[in-house]
Amino acid sequence: MRKLLLLPVLVFVLAAAAPAGAADTYTSTITPAGFIPANQTIQNGDAVTWKNNDTVSHQVVADDGSFQSGVLAPGESYTHIFLAGGNFGYHDGTKPTDKGTITVKVSRFVLMQPARAEKVTYTRSTLLKGSVSKTDSTGEEVLVQAKGYGDTDFTTVARTTTSNGYFQALVKPRSNTVYRAVWNNVPSDERTISVRPLLKLGPAAGGKLIIKALAGVRLRGHRVQLQRHTRHGWATVRTVKLTALKASRSTYTSIAKFRFHRVHGLILRARMTHAQAGPAMYGPATSNSLRTR
Numbered sequence: 001m002r003k004l005l006l007l008p009v010l011v012f013v014l015a016a017a018a019p020a021g022a023a024d025t026y027t028s029t030i031t032p033a034g035f036i037p038a039n040q041t042i043q044n045g046d047a048v049t050w051k052n053n054d055t056v057s058h059q060v061v062a063d064d065g066s067f068q069s070g071v072l073a074p075g076e077s078y079t080h081i082f083l084a085g086g087n088f089g090y091h092d093g094t095k096p097t098d099k100g101t102i103t104v105k106v107s108r109f110v111l112m113q114p115a116r117a118e119k120v121t122y123t124r125s126t127l128l129k130g131s132v133s134k135t136d137s138t139g140e141e142v143l144v145q146a147k148g149y150g151d152t153d154f155t156t157v158a159r160t161t162t163s164n165g166y167f168q169a170l171v172k173p174r175s176n177t178v179y180r181a182v183w184n185n186v187p188s189d190e191r192t193i194s195v196r197p198l199l200k201l202g203p204a205a206g207g208k209l210i211i212k213a214l215a216g217v218r219l220r221g222h223r224v225q226l227q228r229h230t231r232h233g234w235a236t237v238r239t240v241k242l243t244a245l246k247a248s249r250s251t252y253t254s255i256a257k258f259r260f261h262r263v264h265g266l267i268l269r270a271r272m273t274h275a276q277a278g279p280a281m282y283g284p285a286t287s288n289s290l291r292t293r
Helices: none
Strands: 025-031 034-036 039-043 047-052 060-062 077-081 086-092 095-105 110-112 119-121 126-132 141-148 155-161 166-171 177-183 191-196 198-204 208-215 223-230 233-241 244-248 251-259 267-272
Touching (some): 025 039, 034 095, 141 166, 208 223, 208 267, 233 251, 233 267
Parallel strands (some): 025 047
Antiparallel strands (some): 025 034, 047 077, 086 095, 126 166, 141 177, 198 208, 208 251, 223 267
C-alpha cells in the first residue's frame, strides 16, 4: 500500500501492567457427550478452536450472537479470537443442551502515542510509537495497520518488533489515514493522520504561472487561491481551477496554468482551503513563496 521505514525504538513512560505472553490458541473438541473442555479461561487476544470429533455435524453458537460457526461436518474446525473481556456462553446449534463458557481476562493492551506530526504535507512521513503491556518484551511482532480515506478495512502496512515493551514505525500516508497497532491480536486505540496536498507555484512558458497540487487523490476541478503578500498579511488576488491531471505511480498531480500580470518584486503563493482540499485530504495547504521578476 505504501512503503514504510522502521526506526529504532524510542521509550516513553507506561504504567506497569500485568505481563502477558504471546497469544495462544485453545482447543475444545466436540464429542457425542458435548464440548470437552466445556469451560475455559483465556486472555484477551487468545483464540479458541472447536474441532468436531463426532460422526455427525455440529455448530458453535454464542449465546449473545457475538460469534457463530457454520455447520461443522465431522473433522472440521472453527476458530474465534476473543478481544473483549467477559464471560461468553455458547451452545451447540444442532444440540442446544450442549453448552460451554469462555472466560476472557483482559491482561493485554497496546498503547499508541499521538503521532509526532498529526498533520503532514503529502510525501512527508510521521512517526508512530507506543508500547505493549508486556513491559519486558523484546523482539515480539507488532503490526502497524492503516485505513486510508475510502477504505472499509484496516490493512497491515508495516511490521516492527518490541524492545523492552516499546515499538515505533515511520509511516507515509497518501491521504487522510487512520492507524492502529496490533500485538497478539489486540489492537491499540486509533490515531488519525491528516494529509495536506503538496502545492507548488512557479513560472511557466509564455509569461504564465503554474500551480501543481500533488496528492494521493485526484484534485482536478478543485480551486486554488493565488495570494499576494502585503504588509498586512496575505491577500487573495484571484482563484484558479485545477484543470489538468497527471498520474505517476500513486501520485496524482492536478495542474492549473494561467496568465498573470506580474509586477517586479511581488511575493506570491498558492493556497488551497479546507473545503477545496476535500474529504480525502486536509486543508488549508500553502505552497512555496515565489518572488516575481
